[in-house]
Amino acid sequence: MRTSAEALRGLAADLAAEAGPGGTFMEVCGTHTMAIARYGLRELLPPGVRLVSGPGCPVCVTAMRDLDTVVALCGLPGMTIATFGDLVRVPASRASLAEARAAGADVRVVYSPLDAVELAAADPTQEVVFVGIGFETTAPTTAAAVVEARQRGVRNFSILALHKTMPLALEALLELGETPIRGFLLPGHVSVITGSECFAFLAADHGVGGVVAGFQPSDILEALLMLVRQTAPAVDNQYTRAVQPQGNPAAQALMDRVFEPCDADWRGLGLIPGSGLRLRAELADHDAAVRFPVDAGEPLEPAGCRCGDVLRGVTDPAECPLFGRRCRPEAPVGACMVSSEGACAARYRYRGLDD
Amino acid sequence: MTEPGGERILLGHGSGGRLYRDLVNDVFVTAFANPVLDRLDDAAVLASSGRIAVTTDSHVVRPLRFPGGDIGRLSVAGTVNDLATAAARPLALAAAFVIEEGLPLDELRALCASMASTAEEAGVDVVTGDTKVVERGACDGVFITTTGVGEVVVQHDLGAGSVCDGDAVLLSGEIGAHAVAVLAARGEFHFRTPVESDSAPLWRLVEAAVAAAGPGLRFLRDPTRGGLTTVLAELAEESGLGLEIEEEAIPVAPGVHAVCELLGLDPLTLANEGKMVLVTAPEAADAVLDALRGAPYGAGAVRIGSVTAAHGGRVALRTRLGTRRVLDMPVGELLPRIC
Numbered sequence: 001m002r003t004s005a006e007a008l009r010g011l012a013a014d015l016a017a018e019a020g021p022g023g024t025f026m027e028v029c030g031t032h033t034m035a036i037a038r039y040g041l042r043e044l045l046p047p048g049v050r051l052v053s054g055p056g057c058p059v060c061v062t063a064m065r066d067l068d069t070v071v072a073l074c075g076l077p078g079m080t081i082a083t084f085g086d087l088v089r090v091p092a093s094r095a096s097l098a099e100a101r102a103a104g105a106d107v108r109v110v111y112s113p114l115d116a117v118e119l120a121a122a123d124p125t126q127e128v129v130f131v132g133i134g135f136e137t138t139a140p141t142t143a144a145a146v147v148e149a150r151q152r153g154v155r156n157f158s159i160l161a162l163h164k165t166m167p168l169a170l171e172a173l174l175e176l177g178e179t180p181i182r183g184f185l186l187p188g189h190v191s192v193i194t195g196s197e198c199f200a201f202l203a204a205d206h207g208v209g210g211v212v213a214g215f216q217p218s219d220i221l222e223a224l225l226m227l228v229r230q231t232a233p234a235v236d237n238q239y240t241r242a243v244q245p246q247g248n249p250a251a252q253a254l255m256d257r258v259f260e261p262c263d264a265d266w267r268g269l270g271l272i273p274g275s276g277l278r279l280r281a282e283l284a285d286h287d288a289a290v291r292f293p294v295d296a297g298e299p300l301e302p303a304g305c306r307c308g309d310v311l312r313g314v315t316d317p318a319e320c321p322l323f324g325r326r327c328r329p330e331a332p333v334g335a336c337m338v339s340s341e342g343a344c345a346a347r348y349r350y351r352g353l354d355d
Numbered sequence: 356m357t358e359p360g361g362e363r364i365l366l367g368h369g370s371g372g373r374l375y376r377d378l379v380n381d382v383f384v385t386a387f388a389n390p391v392l393d394r395l396d397d398a399a400v401l402a403s404s405g406r407i408a409v410t411t412d413s414h415v416v417r418p419l420r421f422p423g424g425d426i427g428r429l430s431v432a433g434t435v436n437d438l439a440t441a442a443a444r445p446l447a448l449a450a451a452f453v454i455e456e457g458l459p460l461d462e463l464r465a466l467c468a469s470m471a472s473t474a475e476e477a478g479v480d481v482v483t484g485d486t487k488v489v490e491r492g493a494c495d496g497v498f499i500t501t502t503g504v505g506e507v508v509v510q511h512d513l514g515a516g517s518v519c520d521g522d523a524v525l526l527s528g529e530i531g532a533h534a535v536a537v538l539a540a541r542g543e544f545h546f547r548t549p550v551e552s553d554s555a556p557l558w559r560l561v562e563a564a565v566a567a568a569g570p571g572l573r574f575l576r577d578p579t580r581g582g583l584t585t586v587l588a589e590l591a592e593e594s595g596l597g598l599e600i601e602e603e604a605i606p607v608a609p610g611v612h613a614v615c616e617l618l619g620l621d622p623l624t625l626a627n628e629g630k631m632v633l634v635t636a637p638e639a640a641d642a643v644l645d646a647l648r649g650a651p652y653g654a655g656a657v658r659i660g661s662v663t664a665a666h667g668g669r670v671a672l673r674t675r676l677g678t679r680r681v682l683d684m685p686v687g688e689l690l691p692r693i694c
Contacts, residue, residue, distance in 0.1 A: 005603055005675040012676065030694035031619055038621065040678025058693050085690040111543045111691060134693050189694060215616060217676060329686040340619075341694050350680050353671050 003218035011221040012044040019228050022048025023182030026313050028170065030057035030341025031215050032185055037350035039217040049224075052179065052313035053343035055169050055269060056187060058134035059086040060311055060335045060342045063265035066162050067092035068296035070131050073160065074105040076292060082116035083131040084138075085109040086339040091332065093300040113145035113159075120149065120157035129288040132161045136193040139163040139277055140251040143258035146279065146286050160288040161278050164264050166190050167198050168275035174206045176269075179313045183227040184210035185220065188239040193255075195247025196237045203233035214239040258283060267335065268311030307334035310343050317344040318355065324348055362460040369454070369488030382460070383484060386467035387474075391447070391482040399482035401447050406507040408443035410434060413500040419466065421540035423532070423551030426499055427469035429628055432556040433579070434503040435477040439561040439631070440575040442513055443505025445479035452484070453498040456491045466497065476651075477556035479503075508565055509572065515593035517573045522662040523640035524598060525633040527560060527647055528553070528655035530583050531611035534625035534689075544618060544691065550610040553652075555629030560650040564633055567646035571639030576632050581685060582624040586632050587670045588684045598670040600660035600682065619692025624685045634662065 027033060033053045036042065042051055055061045071092045074081040081097065088097040088109060101107040106126075110116050113130045120128035132142040142159060149157040166187060174181065186199050191212045202208050209230045213223035223238040230236070237243055255277070264276025279287040301308075304322050309315035317323050317336065327333035329345050336342035340349075367374045384393065391399045414430040424432075435445050450470065454463065474481055511517070536552040538544060557577070565572055578586040583605065591598050607622045615622050629652055635643050640658060647656035670682040 005677070008676050031692050034619065034692075038680075039674050039676055040680045041676070043678040044676060056694060084693050085688065086693070089687070112545070115543065138693050187694070217674075340690060341692060349683055349686075351683075352680050353666055353669065355681075 016046035019046045024050040026054040027185040028054040028056035029187030033346045037346035055311045057341040059339035064299035072294040072296040080106040080128045082108045082110045090335045113142045137189040143254045158286045158288040163277040172272045186210045186212040191243045197245045199235045209233040210235045212237045268308035305334040307336045317347040364458040386471045387481040389480040408441040408505040410437040411502040424554035427466035428473045430499040430501045431473040434501040435556040436577045438503045438505035442509045443507045447482040449502040450484040451500040452486045455494045518594045520664040524660040527631040529606040529608035531622040531625040532608040533628040553629035555652045560653045563646040563650035567642040568639045571636035574634035584623040597663045597666035604659045
């Protein structure tokens with residue numbers, strides 16, 4: 001699925017020729033953020049066309065209060081916390097999970113929530129809590145882990161459900177109206193699950209177009225080209241090799257069986273009603289929020305950190321006074337510099353020679 | 356106690372007594388037979404006339420076997436390749452084994468056979484060794500530490516300090532295969548791939564480059580952990596010079612791109628175990644490329660860029676799109692995407 005360099009440069013030239021008045025386009029998927037930085041796509045954009053990152057990095061949008069809850073949980077006796085690797089290094093109010101681990105907490109990095117079920121099954125004397133973060137991309141596998149634990153009777157396995165859903169976040173962002181957005185590069189992996197249709201409201205209700213995009217540089221350039229070619233706001237699909245209009249019904253049914261919508265706190269966006277996923281009440285015996293209530297205290301945001309503004313596309317990573325100085329991937333202050341999918345980490349790691 | 360599936364390593368095998376002696380004779384002497392080892396002295400005595408290079412490396416990998424190699428082949432190739440980066444012909448290897456109680460003896464025999472065949476390929480003997488056995492759970496099957504002694508075959512100094520403005524940067528072949536093969540073999544990501552590890556001893560390859568380049572050879576380093584990106588960033592930092600690298604010129608092993616897209620990994624940061632980065636004087640580059648392509652494991656050798664006095668200390672990557680960016684060392688472990 002690699003496109004020749006010549007074809008890529010052709011796409012870039014078409015984009016320059018057809019971009020018209022330009023405008024601001026937003027990508028809302030961490031994998032897009034990485035790909036755009038890695039291929040230096042911003043350099044190819046014609047004058048007037050801006051590409052900004054939105055709330056698309058799962059680790060980054062996890063609220064400080066929720067991070068503090070995870071750190072508090074891992075201090076409970078007999079507790080193992082299992083999570084995706086990026087979350088371990090994110091600074092919370094008082095300590096990161098990595099620091100808690102160094103101080104003796106049992107924190108395991110897993111690549112799949114199903115691995116956390118195995119951890120629990122292997123040692124029934126230990127409580128294993130999987131921290132479920134991410135959007136519709138990761139939520140189905142978390143749901144599958146709950147179903148598996150239930151079927152196998154693994155009672156010492158539970159989920160701290162911090163999953164979020166993307167469409168309502170985009171709506172909240174548009175309603176804030178801080179950045180005039182001409183169009184969205186819509187998240188390809190999320191859309192594999194949700195389908196492209198669930199984003200139709202962007203055009204219908206808000207007059208903002210979107211194109212579901214794949215992750216190769218050719219996909220991203222082609223999607224931008226499709227966006228500038230839209231004569232009226234619409235939601236189109238560039239990533240047709242993976243995304244159906246209705247998405248993946250089996251994955252949706254699995255999510256629906258395990259989760260129900262709830263209000264969710266997003267870093268940068270605050271509380272968005274209905275934008276989170278919590279375990280259904282009948283699954284409370286696998287719900288860490290029910291089984292292990294902890295009081296993590298009031299969250300403390302790091303001084304000077306602009307992650308919240310970056311996640312809304314209001315501040316460019318390089319405009320943050322900490323960027324590349326006090327805040328670097330090896331010594332991060334904010335979440336967006338930790339995760340490889342974060343806008344700041346991607347920008348720093350793949351910076352241009354003049355930056 | 357003998358379990359189904361044959362004999363296993365017992366704690367007693369590390370005792371230094373009769374069991375230990377039997378293990379040494381049955382497994383190690385059988386696999387590595389050579390006049391120096393066969394004496395079973397506490398220290399091996401070697402002859403040498405020139406400058407000596409010494410290197411040591413501990414090898415831990417899970418699983419012990421993976422498509423294209425195993426920990427035995429890795430442990431020999433890794434140390435031979437580290438010697439090769441000093442243009443040193445391997446003279447002898449020492450091998451120390453930390454073995455987990457319960458490892459099937461046949462598994463240990465197979466790993467030793469793999470070490471022996473890799474050593475033979477590189478033209479070197481395992482002349483001394485050591486064995487310890489640890490309780491079940493204290494290590495992952497077996498850890499192998501190999502130490503290599505080599506004779507340096509060039510008169511001039513190699514290294515980042517010898518690199519000059521205008522030099523050519525060469526790569527001996529396709530990158531990314533080892534990391535992908537091991538990731539797939541672990542099974543944690545639930546994908547299958549035909550990709551096999553590139554694990555290979557590179558002394559013959561380096562010997563050919565040395566012969567072709569003469570004093571025009573400046574720098575050799577094998578892009579293992581941290582991948583090609585890390586070697587290039589280290590070279591720029593250590594030399595104080597800049598590098599101009601063409602992404603399109605970097606060959607990536609077939610199948611690696613697909614896995615990288617799936618998991619959100621960058622092929623340039625993936626580990627290799629049978630590749631070499633070489634820097635040569637510009638006038639030597641073509642002759643060295645020809646020599647590499649005619650040597651074992653060098654058929655895919657290419658020039659990937661140049662050394663420049665501009666942007667000292669930094670690597671500029673010209674992407675497939677013609678854009679330019681800094682190539683920086685990865686921070687921490689490689690993690691799959693979750694978005």
